[in-house]
Amino acid sequence: MQKYYIGADIGGTTIKMAVITEDGSIVEKWEISTNHKDEGNHIPEDIQSSLKSKLVELGIQKEQVLGIGAGAPGFVNADSGFVYQTVNIGWRNFELGSILNEKTEFPVFVDNDANLAALGEKWKGSGENSNDLIAVTLGTGVGGGIIANGEVINGVNGTGGEIGHITVIPEGGAACNCGKTGCLETIASATGIVRLAEEAISKNPETSLVELSSNGLTAKDVFQAASAGDKQAREVLDYVTDVLGMTIANLAIACNPSKIVIGGGVSKAGEDLLIPLRKAFDQYALPRTSEACEFVIAELGNDAGVLGGAFLVKQNLGLE
Amino acid sequence: MQKYYIGADIGGTTIKMAVITEDGSIVEKWEISTNHKDEGNHIPEDIQSSLKSKLVELGIQKEQVLGIGAGAPGFVNADSGFVYQTVNIGWRNFELGSILNEKTEFPVFVDNDANLAALGEKWKGSGENSNDLIAVTLGTGVGGGIIANGEVINGVNGTGGEIGHITVIPEGGAACNCGKTGCLETIASATGIVRLAEEAISKNPETSLVELSSNGLTAKDVFQAASAGDKQAREVLDYVTDVLGMTIANLAIACNPSKIVIGGGVSKAGEDLLIPLRKAFDQYALPRTSEACEFVIAELGNDAGVLGGAFLVKQNLGLE
Structure with a gap:
């Protein structure tokens, strides 16, 4: 009998769901809207009812489902499936794991969404089953997930892997959404890159970035201007990749991964990002750490x- | 039948050995000299023969020994017991685990010495069985061991936990023994503290450190001068604890530990070290990371x- 995993990636706007085979092929994926009513209390029943109809539609029996792996955008106790707090959903001290288990009668395993993304890349993406991997997501913010000895580092109260909030500017750094200043996120996110480019414009109105900025500057614009030879754009990106490369090198000295997986919108720059990033990394990492470590998009x-949700179920059921 | 673990902590000068009960009491401990002859090739037989006589002396039968946990000063593959390279012993690509197993006929498990010290503190020291712990040893150098999900992070080629080589001064830092510049070790080791104090003396000959330095300045002198109100000594230590506190905070954001265990000679300063260190840590860590995390000596x-060696055996045999 064919068995399946269910992945549920719960975000502030939508919940991405999928039925996944044991070897990690997506049979079907779909989305439902995130229901913010009553502090997100209806989300488990929304997942349950949507899943139920989907399984009927696909002709999948209950006993073919191995379990649900759910990602929540916030701090999670991965052992108990307890969600301490979330960013864009009203959950606070919410028993996601046990409520979803009660409603669906499937085994449920929960982790932070960025950690699940890291597990997904490990299993079926560019992580190539590495047991020691650091995933860095460069989007509006900077997210992260660290895998060591094959397992996600969630930590004692769910803040493990919050790479975006590593302090990179000890004094006088820009304010971060977390309340601190000088976090990596203020430099290496798309938002950070745009902020630095805007600072460069104000100091040097000669830059080609000025024109681009009239339509609302994006991180992509900064990469394109640098490629076209704009000096200010190049300086901004040199600074960003230096800071990011050093931060990842320092994490790599601690965790000694074989893969650094770079994702998120900014990673679409591809080699334009990876080449200077790798150069900075090599400058700050131990040679032995460097030689064992590959950068991939x-x-x-x-x-x-x-997919990370599916793998979390696989891992917890000892089916690895 | 009472069972025992054997711990063997192999250093550049001596090999510390112990017979340890299942609950972690040391029955007997002793040392033998580290035999550097033939690139350290005789070390396994030295351990074997010393252990054999000790077991006879204690009246312990072979079948009472559960296994040997050995620590090596260098980069180790903890899965295979293979030592890639060591600092003060001639080993390079040395099959420590299998050679020692062949000679003694006991199960042998190997890890880096600093990692074993972290496991020891977790099990029987101030780590109080925390599954998420960072150990930092402030001695001549800065060593470290990171435990996440209950296991040491050894990494893909054995450089995991090399906290001393995290870059804290991106440009123009002091040279480190590892070949890089600006490593944490150049600031927060006893050697680093003395170097910084000597720099302070050369800039400001008014300091009480001048007198102390005539007999060869030590890190302890710097702590004592600061306690006695010396401004330059205080500034040196404020700087050291700020840099160290930020580095540990950044690691803690990544690993979210419940314990930070500070050891080594410099840790003898006790509260004089911990209080400013904790203050710096709180400034740079996420509040949620901070509130879950305790600093201990x-x-x-x-x-x-x-003791870490014994625990490594316990863990690998599934006796935890």
Whole structure:
């Protein structure tokens, strides 16, 4: 009898769901809207009812489902499936795991969404089953997931892998959404790159970035201007990749991974990002750490979370 | 039948050995000299023959020994017991685990010495069985061991936990023994503290450190001068604890530990070290990371390695 995993990647706007085979092929994926009513209390029943109809539609029996792996955008106790707090959903001290288990009668395993994305890339993406991997997502913010000895580092109260909030500017750094200043996120996110480019414009109105900025500057614009030879854009990116490369090198000295997986919108710059990033990394890492470590671009995009959810079930059931 | 673990902490000068009960009491501990002849090739037989006589002396039968946990000063593959390279012993690509197993006929498990010390503190020291712990040893150098999900992070080629070589000064830092510049070790080791104090003396000959330095300045002198109100000594220590506190905070954001265990000679300063260190840590860590995390001084001293060795056996045999 064919068995399946269910992945549910719960975000502030939509919940991405998928039915996934034991070897990690997506049979079907779909989305439902995130229901914010009553502090997100209806989300488990929304998942349950949507899943139920989908399984009927696909002709999958209950006993073919091995379990649900769910990602939540916030701090999670992965052992108990307890969600301490979330960013874009009203959950606070929410028993996601046990409520979803009660409603669906399937085994449920929960982790932070960025951690699940790291697990997804490990299993079916560019992580190539590495047991020691650091995933860095450069989007509006900077997210991360660290895998050591094959397992996600969730930590004692769910803040493990919050790479975006590593302090990179000890004094006088820009304010971060987390309340601190000088976090990696203020430099290496798309938002950070745009902020630095805007600072460069104000200091040097000669730059070609000025024109681009009239339509609202994006991180992509900065990469394109640098490629076209704009000096200010190049300086901004040199600074960003230096700071990011050093931060990843320092993490790599601690965790000694074989893969660094770079994802998120900014990673679409591809080699234009990876080449200077790798150069900075090599400058700051131990040679031995460097030689064992490969930089790759994430491959799974929006599917990383649901595939990571499936792998979390696989891992917890000892089916690895 | 009472069972025992054997710990062997192999250093450049001596090999510390111990017979340890299942609950972690040291029955007997002793040392033998590290035999550097033939690139350290005789070390396994030295351990074997010393252990054999000790077991006879104690009346312990072969079948009472559960296994040997050995620590090596260098890069190790903990899965295979293979030592890639060592610092003070001639080993390079040395099959420590299998050679020692062949000679003694006991199961042998190997890890880096600093990692074993972290495991020892976790099990029987101030780590209080925390599954998420960072150990930092401030001695001549800066060593470290990171435990996540209950296991040491050894990494893909054995450089995991090399906290001393995290870059804290991106440009123009002091040279480190590893070949890089600006490593944490150049600031937060006893050697680093003395170097910074000597720099302070050369800039400001008014300091009380001048007198102390005539007999060869030590890190302890710097702590004592600061306690006695010396401004330059205080500034040196404020700087050291700020840099160290930020580095540990950044690691803690990544690993979210419940314990930070500070050991080594410099840790003898106790609260004079911990109080400013904790203050710096709180400034740079996420509040949620901070509130879950306790700073403690290591308790086991030279016994940490052998106890960690015993725990490594316990863990690998599934006796936890």
